[in-house]
Amino acid sequence: MNVALNDINQTEITRLRVACSNCNLRELCLPVDLTPDEMTRLEELSNQKRSYATGDYLYRSGDRFKSLHAIRSGSFKTRVLHEDGREQVTGFLMAGEIIGLDAISTDIHTCEALAMEDSEVCELPYSKLAELSREIPSLQRHVHKIMSREIVRDQGIMLLLGSMRAEERLAAFLLNMSQRNAIHGMSATQLRLRMSRLEIGSYLGLKLETVSRAFSHFQDEGLIQVKARAIEILALSKLREMVGK
Amino acid sequence: MNVALNDINQTEITRLRVACSNCNLRELCLPVDLTPDEMTRLEELSNQKRSYATGDYLYRSGDRFKSLHAIRSGSFKTRVLHEDGREQVTGFLMAGEIIGLDAISTDIHTCEALAMEDSEVCELPYSKLAELSREIPSLQRHVHKIMSREIVRDQGIMLLLGSMRAEERLAAFLLNMSQRNAIHGMSATQLRLRMSRLEIGSYLGLKLETVSRAFSHFQDEGLIQVKARAIEILALSKLREMVGK
DNA sequence: CGTTATTTTGAGCTGTTTCAAGCGCCGTGG
């Protein structure tokens, strides 16, 4: 999956203007109450839509930061790399979510993001977003909220990694995926995971074998039905009990 | 340590105006290049200094969010609580650092912050900060950077929790404390930890006994000298090797 | 339809936790 090659496709294919006002992710991505005039200006912001094939990098660690990206379709994973080759998956992002917030800090991306399936994103040039959010308070508020939400999310993962055991972590993961599926109007019980056991393990701080065993054990207990990456949740409430809520 | 009681002290004692231009933490807390006029306006922002005794809450989970706080002296820990009583320390914050970013997301604090020693903070009312950062682009940029830096920091902790073993985690912790000590012009090798083994353990996802054993082992290896919470680092470079950098 | 990647499962091993006991330090009260 070559990024340069991909770039060629984009210039050919995705010259379409992106109209936020028509986007069905409007509510998730930039849900601010805007006047018609403000909406017009917002649409000038994100006039670029880009496509990425499975495995393509959206950005790499060390890349110069220019834009945030709103995921329009598909999904990405983000990961941080350690000098010694260790890696940690820090997030799985799906449609409607904003990616790249880490890089505002230093203007350099500190983690990398790759497409887990063929995906599309709206580019949101940071300088324009900053300018616009100086002029539209509700947009400013929203940008702050997005960043703060990311901090809260990360703290939740810290809680998970720091104080839960393997099966609790997996239960929390499944519930999270279920919830986010539901937000997109999809089934809360039928999940089609886009990531491998290895990636889930990295995210949850577990080895892939442990993830696999936990899946099998949940199935034996009648909590879920596992068919490779297709998971059916049979007992949502019992999973909730496992993570203590 | 009663917060109400503490409030009385504040109204008596700390009516002092806070002059950012004279604050020796200026560089850390809000280091933006401002014109004299802008600086004056910034100082109107944070005119409240508050004191907290050891163990006092700066805020609790569920509290309504009004202000961020810049730590002027002392230190705080933040923690998230789980419904089932589980808790996770998510950060140790010291002078010059900004606390409370998690709450912007929902206007409600999702974690709680307590003073680990007698401490002072500058209150930064969020609405004023937002207003001012709409008018001063470099301040806006700085607010974004602070939030982004928090995200990067959290990702680093996720890496630590997800893929390091006990002694690597402790080494990373000591190096981090050393570095932050140095930023404040203090020794990079003489640390006076403000937190217990239990709190370190919670932060690092380890039991307190494991933390204690790791300290002892480091001492046996000649990496550090341990006298309860006073730690002397004897071999910084070896600690760095341990975490692979 | 063969080849490769992913997933499952088993068996043994290891790092971390658990449980338990002892030590040192500090503040309180006799």
Add this chain to the structure above:
DNA sequence: CCACGGCGCTTGAAACAGCTCAAAATAACG
């Protein structure tokens, strides 16, 4: 001033969760 109790820290021994290594089963893919 010393005894006492409490708290935080250290240390040991045993238990256990999750890891490693290995192999087989299954799914994905050209």
